[in-house]
Every structure is written in structure tokens, then in C-alpha cells.
Amino acid sequence: MDRETEKERWQRNFSDLLQELRVAQTGVQILFAFLLTLPFSSGFPDTNGFQRDVYVVALLAAAAAAALIISPVAFHRVLFRRGRKPELVRFAHRMASGGLSLMLVAMVSSVLLVTDFILPRPVAFVLSGLTGVWFLIFWAALPFVHRGWLDGDEDEEDEEDEGSDGGAGSDGRSAPAT
Template identity: 40%
Template sequence: MDDAPTPPAGSPADGAPGESPQARANRRLTEMLQELRVLQTGVQIVFAFLLGVAFTPRFAGLHDAEQDLYVVVLLLTVVAAAVLATPVALHRALLHHPDRPRILEVSARIAQIGLVLLAAALSGAVLLVLAVVLGAAAAVPIAAAVGLIFTGLWFVLPWSVRRRLSDPR
């Protein structure tokens, strides 16, 4: 989700030569919506899996804490789906609005929130499954490691790369 400051004119990330700020914002918004389509498919698959879990015979045998965790993960997943679909809804509702750069900025922020929710949902799903399979003692550190992997790859790495790319050394 590209919410970085607009690169200097003529830089490769700036787009085609002569591309207007409006055209660049349109292109970047379209690119972001494509990225979100890919994420939405994954979220929908996880959500479908979670919906099915509650109807398996083994679900009734889960401890109260595991059932509570299931509810939290299910809700995180559905909220992540809603948040990640919000830029699409904004795009549809504001299709002909002239302030595309602002729509892109808001959509990128919303998408980042969706990524945080998705990372939490996926980490929680790992915690739930591993708690049932391996027990809580093994599940907690593994799920924490998964959460750290998401944090590193989805947030720290892009921040670090963006920072280095804007460093004029």
C-alpha cells in the first residue's frame, strides 16, 4: 500500500514522463485496488475456514478460552475483510471526485489498518490451531513469532526501504 510521499519528478517511481499528478493518483489508486483484491481472496478463504470450524464435532470439545479465542479471531477476520474492502467502496462512491490524491491517501491509511487487522487475525488463527494441536505452551511463542514475521515483512521492511530510498547519501 503506497502512501509514501510523491517521488521527485523524473524518478522511476514517478510514472511516465509528463504524467499529471491527477493521472499519477489515478494509477496509484488502481494499483492499490488490485493489491487489495489479492488480499481479499485470502481473507475470504480464512473466513470461510473459520466459519466451518464451529460446525465440526471437535469444536464442542474446545476449552472456553479456545472458544473465546475462536470468536476473537473470527471477528478480527470479518473486520479485516470490511476494512480492506473500504478503499474499494470509497473508490466506487467517489469515482468522479476530483481530489484523487486525497482519496488515495485515505485509502492507503485504511489499507494499512486492514493489514494490521489481517496480521492479528492470521496470528490468532495460528494460535488457535496450534493451541488445539500442540497445547498453549508451544502455541503462544510460535504465534508470537508469526506476528513478528508479519510485523517485520509488512511494516518494518517497507518503512526501512522507504527510509533508505529517501536518504540522499
């Protein structure tokens, strides 16, 4: 089997990341659209001050998540054909991570808003907390637990390069911009 070149690996990493961002982008855009229409619904005037505050948090978190998740597209446009794919992949990885974090805030806040509207506040807090834990299990805990279970496939190098070392390669140095 032929080993891919470094350039091919960066291109594959970027393509994989774009596929992941498409899924996240759709989710955050649907949530953002829902939140944008909520104040115009007939029940919104019945919300209290706490619920409106939670709504603002959810709305701003969804907007910020959308900005971060979509930002790799703008970054790619600026760096297009400049041979800086490693930098683009590292940037897109950071923006995707930040966007997912804000999407978590938007989703938990949205759950809190709705559950506080229809249930007693203590129940709403418990359900929202459980929602946050549920997301963290699937978005953070399980991926980190499985991160160490590499089975020796070709992506092993990718896992080393995409660690939390600030974009540095496995030797601790930043990859040169090509």
C-alpha cells in the same frame, strides 16, 4: 521521458493500491470463510473456553479486516466521477493499513487457536508469537527499512505524499480535492 501529470499520478497510485488490495482481500476472505465453517466441524465441540475466546477474536478480526480492505470500493462508488481521486487514494491507503493490521490479528489468533488445540499452551503461545514477529518483519520492518533506500526513480514523490502525515503533501498541506 514525459513526466506524468498530478492527475495521472493519483490514478496510477489508485490503480496500484487496488492491485494490492486484491491480494489482501483474497487472503482475508479465505481465512474468514475457514473461520465461519470451523464451528460446524466435528472437533469444535472439543475446544475449551480459551480456544473459543481466541476463535471469536480471530473471527471478528477477520470480519473487520475484510470490511476495511473492501471499503475503498464503496468509497469509490460514492466519489465516482467527482474529481476527488487524491482523497480516495488517501482513504484507501488508511483502510488498507488498518485492514492489514486486523488481518495480522486474525492470522495470529488463528494460529493460536489451532496450535493450542493440538499442542501444549506454552508451545502454542511461543509459535503464535513467532508467527506475529514473522508477519511484522515482512509487513512492517523490512518495508520501513527499505523505505529510505530510494534509488531516485519516479516513485520518490509518491513515497513523500503517502507518508504518515495524515494525507498532507510534502509541503504539509492537504492536497485540494479536485
